[in-house]
Amino acid sequence: MTDEIAVPFSSVEALGFGWAKTKANLRPLLAIGALGAFLVLLERALTTSADDDGLGWLLSLAIRVLQVGVMLIYARVALRVHDGESLNLAAGDLLADFFPYLVTCILQGLIVAVGFVLLIVPGVIWGVKFAYMGFVVIDQRADPIEALRESARLTHGVKWRLLKFGLLCLAVNLVGAIALGIGLFVTIPTTVVAAAYVFRRLQGRVAERSQSAPSAPTTISPLQAPAASH
Numbered sequence: 001m002t003d004e005i006a007v008p009f010s011s012v013e014a015l016g017f018g019w020a021k022t023k024a025n026l027r028p029l030l031a032i033g034a035l036g037a038f039l040v041l042l043e044r045a046l047t048t049s050a051d052d053d054g055l056g057w058l059l060s061l062a063i064r065v066l067q068v069g070v071m072l073i074y075a076r077v078a079l080r081v082h083d084g085e086s087l088n089l090a091a092g093d094l095l096a097d098f099f100p101y102l103v104t105c106i107l108q109g110l111i112v113a114v115g116f117v118l119l120i121v122p123g124v125i126w127g128v129k130f131a132y133m134g135f136v137v138i139d140q141r142a143d144p145i146e147a148l149r150e151s152a153r154l155t156h157g158v159k160w161r162l163l164k165f166g167l168l169c170l171a172v173n174l175v176g177a178i179a180l181g182i183g184l185f186v187t188i189p190t191t192v193v194a195a196a197y198v199f200r201r202l203q204g205r206v207a208e209r210s211q212s213a214p215s216a217p218t219t220i221s222p223l224q225a226p227a228a229s230h
Contacts, residue, residue: 009201011165015172018194021081022186028087029189032077036070037185039063065102069094072101074189076138078196097138104133104144111148128159128166135199154202165198 022029043063072094080087108130115123129152136147136154155162169191176187 009198011161011168014165014194014197014201015168015190017082017197018190018192021193022190025077025081025087026186028077030185032070032073033185033188036067036074036188037181039067039070043067068102068105069098071105071134072097072138074192075134075196078189078192079135079139079199081193082196082200097141100137100141100143100147101134104137104147107144107148108133124163125159128162129155131155131162131166132195132199132202135196139199154199154206158202158205162198165194169194 043060046059046063073089076089076094076097077087111130112123112127115121115126117123130148132151132154133144133147136142136150137144140146140150142150172191173184173187176183176185
């Protein structure tokens with residue numbers, strides 16, 4: 001992984017932004033966290049009490065699908081928090097985004113899993129490379145393949161810096177999990193909003209690079225050259 005291109009963000013600034021915005025929008029973010037915690041506890045209860053039958057497996061699968069829905073809500077709210085927009089989400093928009101987002105999460109998980117099978121390092125690289133697929137789907141209404149390509153474009157040349165940011169977010173959430181997981185109600189939205197901050201900075205970086213890229217010089221074929229005057 002190379003880090004040959006400067007990035008207009010720092011991990012500390014991103015987390016500081018996430019913390020400030022989480023405090024300012026604590027009530028709705030806590031509500032999303034409570035829904036996610038309920039689904040986790042429900043899945044554990046079903047896993048503990050359910051028999052090894054098809055019904056228990058289906059219920060567990062349904063809960064995991066709902067957990068993806070919570071991830072979708074977190075990501076959409078994080079982008080709106082960053083952009084200073086209303087946090088009122090339309091059910092129709094969430095339903096429209098859900099299936100592409102679900103397929104994107106599955107595709108992302110499969111890619112990273114295959115990478116870890118291939119001696120771990122490719123899994124880390126691909127995990128960073130495609131980390132922003134979900135944000136792309138939500139922000140641009142892209143399909144999973146388009147999201148894969150766009151995430152690769154956004155993260156090109158900055159994977160080391162993004163890996164450090166990801167590890168810092170992981171450390172923050174591990175600290176949040178120490179006190180019976182209660183701290184996660186604050187650390188998870190903080191890191192998700194921080195990720196939205198980084199996503200917007202990566203988009204800005206790519207846009208600036210596109211604008212500053214020199215255009216190819218116009219060449220004139222000899223057949224098109226104006227005839228010399230006599």
